[in-house]
Amino acid sequence: MSHDETATMARAGADTSAPAEPIIRRTLHDELLERLRQMIVDGDMTPGEKVPEKELCARFGVSRTPLREALKVLANEGLVTLTPNRGAMIAGLTLEDLEEAFPVMGALEALSGEMACANITDAEIARIKQLHEQMMAHYEARELRRYFRTNQKIHEMILTAARNRTLSSLYRSLEGRIRQARYLANMSTSRWTQAVREHERMIAALEARDGAALAQILKSHLANKFETVKDALEASKNT
Amino acid sequence: MSHDETATMARAGADTSAPAEPIIRRTLHDELLERLRQMIVDGDMTPGEKVPEKELCARFGVSRTPLREALKVLANEGLVTLTPNRGAMIAGLTLEDLEEAFPVMGALEALSGEMACANITDAEIARIKQLHEQMMAHYEARELRRYFRTNQKIHEMILTAARNRTLSSLYRSLEGRIRQARYLANMSTSRWTQAVREHERMIAALEARDGAALAQILKSHLANKFETVKDALEASKNT
DNA sequence: ATATTGAATTATGAATTCATTATACATGTC
DNA sequence: GACATGTATAATGAATTCATAATTCAATAT
Incomplete structure (x- = not known):
């Protein structure tokens, strides 16, 4: 090691005060x-x-x-x-589990909408509108799989805009449990159309930053989803 | 063994079809x-x-x-x-954690009130009224500790009356985290009085089975609690 | 032939062991 | 004397081992 190291430490070597980035180590x-x-x-x-x-x-x-x-x-x-x-x-999802989970999710989703309206940026709204257009295209093309993924992204973004990690984590946990049910296949055309309409109203409420309205829409949107999931569950019971 | 055992199985021996109660073994x-x-x-x-x-x-x-x-x-x-x-x-509880947790708890507590009104029995209401009387006595005697415990029992009972285990478990989890903060000592007399008033309105709404009203009261009751906890946290920061 | 009991096998819950990493302390250098 | 480097100690994460409980299967009795 050179003898003048301490005097010239900040010269050539890495800047020790700004330690690159911490190595993420996971267990x-x-x-x-x-x-x-x-x-x-x-x-x-x-x-x-x-x-x-x-x-x-x-x-x-x-x-x-x-x-x-x-x-x-x-x-x-x-x-x-x-x-x-x-x-x-x-763990399997019983009908009782669903009937319990959905009101709770409804409350959380409504809160998410309210808080999102209070905190969302214009850029985020623009991004969500963009996703919405994409989703509509998937709807027109009857691409259920892609529709669903874009749909999920939109809800994710609203959740993110609420700026509440506690809320996010609770919601995701419940949402994850539902997703097991594989309810996608069972979505009827009429329900799908209804869901799309609700999404259009959601966007409008979001642009107007009308928290109460958005909360209401999200809540009923979720009720719609509940019916779909319930159908799927009952159908799978009969197999 | 006697030769006629199968024919008379239910006579003297233990009734194998109703196996007493399963031994609860925990890990x-x-x-x-x-x-x-x-x-x-x-x-x-x-x-x-x-x-x-x-x-x-x-x-x-x-x-x-x-x-x-x-x-x-x-x-x-x-x-x-x-x-x-x-x-x-x-884990310590930062102010940000609290500010995140409380709106979520508010939503859950409101839901709990609504569902409780829809499902609670007369007997449960009677029991809650009884607890309420006890709690009032503790308030008069300025026995903060006992007041708090009875208070908690009342909220527990409302949660139970909502008949939703998912809701219960999420709420308890959040509630537990708050309880760490040891906010009890910091409750001012005026806040205490306010809390008691809110409790009286709660009981009235519960008796009338007015879900919307109870939800509203619980929500603002929680906001009051939030202030108390926040004060305690800020006070402990300065020590 | 069927059902029930008992032995063998398998898998789980918990303890122990091993290797790696962090912390504390001492020694040396500037 | 202050700082850095090297070493020793302690504690953690993960693997392995051990004991116990459950499942499977065969043998026997009804």
């Missing part, structure tokens, strides 16, 4: 948690299915410890049920 | 989870404090595995923060 269980949650929510593992501890360990190349830690957290979130000495199962 | 981590949560919420461990894994293991007489499983869940709930290789700390 295994945290990584697993995210992946498993994604798998369940995306339907890679269907409700009622046992969670094969051993297989998953092999698949992810980890030992049982972090996997089981992740499972405990998922159980706490309600995505899996954990029976002592009998391991983990993917 | 260690589940037990720990509950205890730790209680300890944190009750303030036995103050925010910022490190969680001494080793010591707790000794205290509860368990190994680190179930303890750490419980800590992961608590971290997910937001009660502790878990930094890789640096262990667990009791």
Whole structure:
């Protein structure tokens, strides 16, 4: 090392006062948690299915410890049920669960709309309108899958505009549980049309920054969604 | 065994079709989870404090595995923060956290009131009125501690009357985090009086089963509570 | 042939062990 | 004397091991 290092430290070497960016280090269980949650929510593992501890360990190349830690957290979130000495199962969604979850989601979604109107920027509104146009195109083309993804993005953005992480995290947690139900296929044309109309009213309320109106629309929009999910659930019961 | 056992099975032996009551067996981590949560919420461990894994293991007489499983869940709930290789700390409640949590709690509490009015039985109303009388007595006697406990019971009962476990669990989770703040001592007399008045209006709305009114009262009641908690937090910051 | 009991197998819950990382302290250099 | 570097200690994350409970399957009795 050169003898004049301290005197010239700030000259050539990296600026130690602005430490690049902290290396993000994650623990295994945290990584697993995210992946498993994604798998369940995306339907890679269907409700009622046992969670094969051993297989998953092999698949992810980890030992049982972090996997089981992740499972405990998922159980706490309600995505899996954990029976002592009998391991983990993917939690199924009963009709009662749905009937409980939806009013709560309604309240949260309404709040999200209200707060979004109070905090959203013009740029964000523009971006949402843009997504809305995209979504309408998917509707015209009857591309259910893409419609759904864009739809979800819009709701995500409204949630983000509410600027409330507590709200976001609670809502996402509930939303994730619903998504398991795979209700997409069951959406009738009339419901779809209705949903699109509601979305148009949403955009209008958002532009006017009319929180109360947006809250109301979101609430009824969710009721519509509830019917779709309920149909799908009852249909799957009969298989 | 007697030869006529199958024919007379229900006679003398235990009735196998109604198996008494299932033995409730809990896992260690589940037990720990509950205890730790209680300890944190009750303030036995103050925010910022490190969680001494080793010591707790000794205290509860368990190994680190179930303890750490419980800590992961608590971290997910937001009660502790878990930094890789640096262990667990009791999560502190910043002012921002509070400002985020309260609107959400408001929405949930309002929903709770609405649903309670739709589902509550006369017996439950009677019980709540009884608790209310008790609480008023504690108010007159200026017994803050007892007042608070009875108060909490009343809110618990309303939540129960809403008949929605999803709602209950979300609300309790938020409520628990707030309770860390130890805002009790800071309640001014005027606020206390105000709170009592609000409670009287609550009871009236509940008896009339006026969901909208109760929702509104609960919401503003919570806003009042928010101010108290905020004061306490700011006061503790200055120490 | 069917049902029930008991042994073998499998898998889970918990403890222990191992390796890695952070913290505390001491020594050396400027 | 202050700061940095190196070393020792302690604690954490993850793997492995161990014990116990559940499931499976075969054998026996009805």
